Amino acid sequence: MTQQKPVRIVDVARAAGVSVATVSRTLSNPQVVNEATRQTVFEAIRSTGYRVNRAARNLRMQRAGAVLVMVPDLGNPFFSQVLAGISAGFAESDHAVLIADTAGQDAGAIVDHYFRDGRIDGLICLDAGIRAEDLARLAAQGIGDRIVFACEWIEGTGFASVRCDNEGGARLAMEYLHGLGHRAIAHLTGPAGNVLTHVRRAAMQAERRRLDLPARPEWIIRGDFSLASGEAAARQILAMDHRPTAVFCASDMGAFGLIAGLIEGGLRVPQDISVIGFDDIELAGHFLPSLTTIRQDRRRIGETAAELLRARLDRADSRPLPENRLRRIGVELMLRGSTGPAPRSIS
Amino acid sequence: MTQQKPVRIVDVARAAGVSVATVSRTLSNPQVVNEATRQTVFEAIRSTGYRVNRAARNLRMQRAGAVLVMVPDLGNPFFSQVLAGISAGFAESDHAVLIADTAGQDAGAIVDHYFRDGRIDGLICLDAGIRAEDLARLAAQGIGDRIVFACEWIEGTGFASVRCDNEGGARLAMEYLHGLGHRAIAHLTGPAGNVLTHVRRAAMQAERRRLDLPARPEWIIRGDFSLASGEAAARQILAMDHRPTAVFCASDMGAFGLIAGLIEGGLRVPQDISVIGFDDIELAGHFLPSLTTIRQDRRRIGETAAELLRARLDRADSRPLPENRLRRIGVELMLRGSTGPAPRSIS
DNA sequence: ATGATGCATGTAATCGTTTACAAAGCGACT
DNA sequence: AGTCGCTTTGTAAACGATTACATGCATCAT
Numbered sequence: 001m002t003q004q005k006p007v008r009i010v011d012v013a014r015a016a017g018v019s020v021a022t023v024s025r026t027l028s029n030p031q032v033v034n035e036a037t038r039q040t041v042f043e044a045i046r047s048t049g050y051r052v053n054r055a056a057r058n059l060r061m062q063r064a065g066a067v068l069v070m071v072p073d074l075g076n077p078f079f080s081q082v083l084a085g086i087s088a089g090f091a092e093s094d095h096a097v098l099i100a101d102t103a104g105q106d107a108g109a110i111v112d113h114y115f116r117d118g119r120i121d122g123l124i125c126l127d128a129g130i131r132a133e134d135l136a137r138l139a140a141q142g143i144g145d146r147i148v149f150a151c152e153w154i155e156g157t158g159f160a161s162v163r164c165d166n167e168g169g170a171r172l173a174m175e176y177l178h179g180l181g182h183r184a185i186a187h188l189t190g191p192a193g194n195v196l197t198h199v200r201r202a203a204m205q206a207e208r209r210r211l212d213l214p215a216r217p218e219w220i221i222r223g224d225f226s227l228a229s230g231e232a233a234a235r236q237i238l239a240m241d242h243r244p245t246a247v248f249c250a251s252d253m254g255a256f257g258l259i260a261g262l263i264e265g266g267l268r269v270p271q272d273i274s275v276i277g278f279d280d281i282e283l284a285g286h287f288l289p290s291l292t293t294i295r296q297d298r299r300r301i302g303e304t305a306a307e308l309l310r311a312r313l314d315r316a317d318s319r320p321l322p323e324n325r326l327r328r329i330g331v332e333l334m335l336r337g338s339t340g341p342a343p344r345s346i347s
Numbered sequence: 348m349t350q351q352k353p354v355r356i357v358d359v360a361r362a363a364g365v366s367v368a369t370v371s372r373t374l375s376n377p378q379v380v381n382e383a384t385r386q387t388v389f390e391a392i393r394s395t396g397y398r399v400n401r402a403a404r405n406l407r408m409q410r411a412g413a414v415l416v417m418v419p420d421l422g423n424p425f426f427s428q429v430l431a432g433i434s435a436g437f438a439e440s441d442h443a444v445l446i447a448d449t450a451g452q453d454a455g456a457i458v459d460h461y462f463r464d465g466r467i468d469g470l471i472c473l474d475a476g477i478r479a480e481d482l483a484r485l486a487a488q489g490i491g492d493r494i495v496f497a498c499e500w501i502e503g504t505g506f507a508s509v510r511c512d513n514e515g516g517a518r519l520a521m522e523y524l525h526g527l528g529h530r531a532i533a534h535l536t537g538p539a540g541n542v543l544t545h546v547r548r549a550a551m552q553a554e555r556r557r558l559d560l561p562a563r564p565e566w567i568i569r570g571d572f573s574l575a576s577g578e579a580a581a582r583q584i585l586a587m588d589h590r591p592t593a594v595f596c597a598s599d600m601g602a603f604g605l606i607a608g609l610i611e612g613g614l615r616v617p618q619d620i621s622v623i624g625f626d627d628i629e630l631a632g633h634f635l636p637s638l639t640t641i642r643q644d645r646r647r648i649g650e651t652a653a654e655l656l657r658a659r660l661d662r663a664d665s666r667p668l669p670e671n672r673l674r675r676i677g678v679e680l681m682l683r684g685s686t687g688p689a690p691r692s693i694s
Numbered sequence: 695a696t697g698a699t700g701c702a703t704g705t706a707a708t709c710g711t712t713t714a715c716a717a718a719g720c721g722a723c724t
Numbered sequence: 725a726g727t728c729g730c731t732t733t734g735t736a737a738a739c740g741a742t743t744a745c746a747t748g749c750a751t752c753a754t
Contacts, residue, residue, distance in 0.1 A: 088448065
């Protein structure tokens with residue numbers, strides 16, 4: 001019941017009959033110590049139950065032993081999968097994983113503080129909402145290559161980044177709808193200013209041009225990845241003179257809201273209108289109707305980001321290897337129940 | 348572009364023309380230093396851009412400056428909300444928030460290592476799957492009161508705990524269904540061995556007895572909080588000779604799967620059978636039909652857990668205040684579309 | 695015998711703080 | 725004047741590891 005005092009390295013040294021230096025070396029650089037001594041030391045470590053004090057090691061080695069994951073909204077289930085991947089990717093490493101929610105706070109300042117406090121060695125950023133000047137400051141401090149963006153990224157900067165193949169996803173969706181006979185295809189976008197919004201919409205439009213499909217301004221419907229924005233979009237569509245026969249949504253959540261709204265408005269999905277999402281969140285397969293969508297492996301994005309950052313942290317300061325800046329994780333079309341052949345034209 | 352070396356406390360001392368002790372005191376104990384000196388020091392801190400090195404401070408103060416959140420499955424959106432609350436609760440503190448996914452690993456060992464490595468000062472545990480002997484070891488090390496369980500807990504131990512009012516939730520659900528005329532009420536449970544499974548089922552059964560409702564063994568359907576288990580439960584119900592007219596599910600995910608399965612099997616929800624969930628996850632209001640459920644404020648559970656742990660960390664070692672061990676967060680019945688009056692009896 | 699070489703280990707400085715203790719300055723009181 | 729008390733500040737010893745450097749000892753060529 002009483003607080004037992006922790007074992008220090010000198011206790012191990014005493015138990016093994018060697019100096020602290022030898023114990024330390026046995027732990028960090030085993031091959032330089034004599035086989036017999038090594039065994040003695042390991043035995044002493046085992047019998048004393050020694051564990052190295054991280055604060056001391058970190059202070060001496062001038063490192064933090066931790067990385068930070070900045071999440072725009074921890075409550076959003078989308079990110080939890082990425083987080084799980086990151087956590088798994090660092091499980092074997094001796095870096096701890098810190099999290100911070102940027103919600104409503106100045107992301108740049110937070111990151112700057114964590115770094116300058118010596119609390120973190122690196123950063124995985126799921127939030128591209130950092131101001132350019134903050135980034136410049138970070139890069140100027142020479143820590144630019146210990147930052148990895150995941151899912152989102154910032155155009156025109158040299159930071160490492162892991163993302164899914166957004167363009168490929170949009171292409172898959174459009175080709176598939178086209179193959180089903182759809183010509184009038186609308187797009188429900190993400191929030192304004194978001195890089196994913198931009199890229200997915202641009203790819204969708206490029207593909208529409210390539211397939212020589214008709215375009216109407218009102219068929220690009222502004223959303224924000226949320227359920228509510230999908231429901232709002234449904235109302236807009238219901239009110240249109242020229243309704244699309246299919247909608248490609250930039251997110252599953254938006255697609256869910258859209259479907260709910262359309263059905264409430266009296267349309268049948270997919271008989272009257274097809275809907276396709278993006279993400280493939282867990283519920284997509286169980287929604288009614290189940291959702292055809294572009295699957296991005298969020299867990300793998302997280303794992304890959306962890307891998308990338310670890311590689312950058314491990315090489316300490318040996319200059320080379322600024323390659324491998326961008327990793328694209330493949331996407332997959334998940335065929336389900338929310339899409340079907342285009343209805344016969346009413347015109 | 349060049350790595351600029353960090354400002355140390357001696358740099359500030361030099362800039363202010365005082366000793367390092369004075370600078371340190373100004374930061375940690377301002378009222379003991381003279382007003383004028385204090386101003387000078389603050390100015391020096393500002394002009395040098397000094398930030399205290401956490402590793403050094405932690406080493407000297409024998410603390411870690413961090414807490415750990417153990418999550419059974421980071422990928423599960425249920426926990427991400429709790430995590431968001433915890434993160435918010437520690438935003439103002441100077442404790443960093445570490446996360447670890449216990450998936451497939453020995454939770455007890457992980458916790459023990461984090462503590463003994465001096466990496467954490469406290470723990471919030473969302474996973475009650477720790478072995479009793481590990482807990483005993485932790486308690487023996489005198490850190491028992493720096494552990495807070497959230498959502499789940501372990502019966503018969505003295506650890507602090509934050510949870511929703513599970514019994515009240517079950518009661519609300521049963522009373523409501525009873526009021527709608529339902530008599531044959533089934534229950535879809537959580538996974539075996541889980542404390543939430545046990546408590547919710549026990550409360551449901553107690554309420555059923557109190558309301559003098561009929562009981563049948565097959566109306567207690569084993570689930571595991573997952574979509575798939577809900578779908579399996581639907582198949583069981585469809586095959587029953589005496590079908591219940593309502594099902595109280597221990598989780599929303601289970602309820603979603605159940606509804607999907609029932610509808611697929613030709614039943615109408617809620618006309619033929621009512622379904623009520625537990626949790627109120629975001630999608631509950633947007634599912635088709637929308638899900639009547641017991642809302643538990645997961646974010647607030649997280650915030651409260653953070654609050655409790657902070658209080659325990661702050662009081663350092665002053666013995667008192669082992670009170671306030673248990674906090675129950677209230678639940679709320681969310682009336683939606685998956686429940687309706689009991690169908691007229693067929694018998 | 696002597697010096698060079700190499701391996702294994704020990705000694706002690708160092709990382710950047712906090713804080714116990716000592717000391718200095720200044721009134722006030724006897 | 726001497727003593728005491730109080731406030732404010734400085735000096736230096738921790739905290740617990742890592743590692744540059746020194747040392748000791750064996751081996752081997754000259």
